[in-house]
Amino acid sequence: MTQIIDIDGKNLDKSSETEKLVKAAGIIKSGGTVVFPTETVYGLGANGLDPESVKKIFAAKGRPSDNPMILHISDMGMLGEIAVGISDKAKELIAKYWPGPLTLVLKKSDKVPHEATGGLDTVAVRMPSHPVALKLIALAGVPIAAPSANISGKPSPTLSKHVIEDLNGKVDMILAGDQTEIGLESTVIDLVEDNPVLLRPGSISLKQLEEVLGDVKVDKSISQKVEKGQEVRSPGMKYRHYAPKGDMVLVKGDIERVIYTIKHLLGDAGKEGQRTVAIVPEEYIEQFIEIKALNMGSIKRPEEIMTRLYSCLRECDEYGAQMVAAPYFENEDEFMAVNNRLSKAAGHNVIQAD
Known part of the structure; x- marks a missing residue:
């Protein structure tokens, strides 16, 4: 049975709201799944360092296991745990856009299970700016793997009612907050090689990225269909997404x-x-x-x-x-x-x- 709990992101200093997040963090720590609001879309979260927890996300969403997930962190210490070889370019973007709607693809550490990366040696990482998301991650004490909280292939949820329609009965808890501010998933940029590659566009634009990095290559999957069997480093690249039924x-x-x-x-x-x-x-x-x-x-x-x-x-x-x-x-x-x-x-x- 799914617990549906209203959360007020503007009043997290109230003990009643903090208690809700402590309970949600306990579910994450014990291997369960929690839906929570971010500034982009609602996320379906689990312990990103535990393979069995990550598998529960795939089961709830009906998501293909070769589709990488984003690990959400609350501080730079967590980044050091899950990524290695962080470049100066990455540090410049972090300084300018974190916390916020920007995901970096970096070389993963051995702590990150392949279940969270689609079997790749890279990891997608983001520090969200939404207060509920940040506090939940901090209380859980682990990076939270969290794709969008919808049935795979459907439009991502920007309202709590969307999440309840899709995932009620399939997850342990839903933290029902306000409408998400941005409404589209984060920008994703690959910084593993010397030349940065935009993998998924978002509210942080190509122009904004190039102001920090110089030239940024745009992956062809942004405007073209990815062929079957092709390896991808970011969620949102490979399969039909965001689609209505008609x-x-x-x-x-x-x-x-x-x-x-x-x-x-x-x-x-x-x-x-x-x-x-x-x-x-x-x-x-x-x-x-x-x-x-x-x-x-x-x-x-x-x-x-x-x-x-x-x-x-x-x-x-x-x-x-x-x-x-x-x-x-x-x-x-x-x-x-x-x-x-x-x-x-x-x-x-x-x-x-x-």
Whole structure:
């Protein structure tokens, strides 16, 4: 039976809230699983140094065991336990962006079980900034392995109700907090070799990384499908992720033509009896009179679209959408993370606007 406990991240100095985290930390220490909020999305956590605990995450999510996990830490001492050969470049990024939504892929120490790394000799590490996450890790006293707290393949959870829908009965405890602030998973950068590689885009942009590191290579998996059997160093690279149940198509091109194409595409599908949903910027919502449209946020505020995206994808399932259409944005600098998640959700089904 899953314990569902409301947690107030703004008042963790209260003894009542601390007691909840002490209880949750006890579950982690004893080999159990706890869902907790972070600033990105909700995470499904277990002791990242215990192989049997990590296996419980795979079981709860239905997650392939070759998909690496991120180990979440609360202090630099933990980093020294799980990673070796930390470069000056890594230290510069840590100084600027930790705690925060940035994951570093580093050489792993012998303490980290292969179950947490997808069998690789590297480890993905992050220090979250969310107060609940930081205090839980500190109280547990171990790095917490925590992928997103959803059934594998579904959109990541940004609200506690999403977690309860997916994992109630499959985990030991759910710490139900507020809506997550960022709404997309962390940026992931590989720093094992001399030349840094962006493996997964997030709210910390390529431009921001290059301001610290100089040139950063962009892994081709960000915009292309990863072939079966190909080794990956980051979660979110290999499998279809973030996906609604219905078919999904993205439309690329000038935004006015994109909206025109989405209306006609879904209009035709609707005439054939399909339930359809458009996910579009708020500037174009009023153009969808006879087609259900979800407001993904303003095109002028990419961070707002990040925050709303997964809730929109989950709402498609609540509506029973059989076909979903959304824009693929042309401004790759600002919308790289959004385009990446949309592409994964659509199985890289991208068409050109009429």
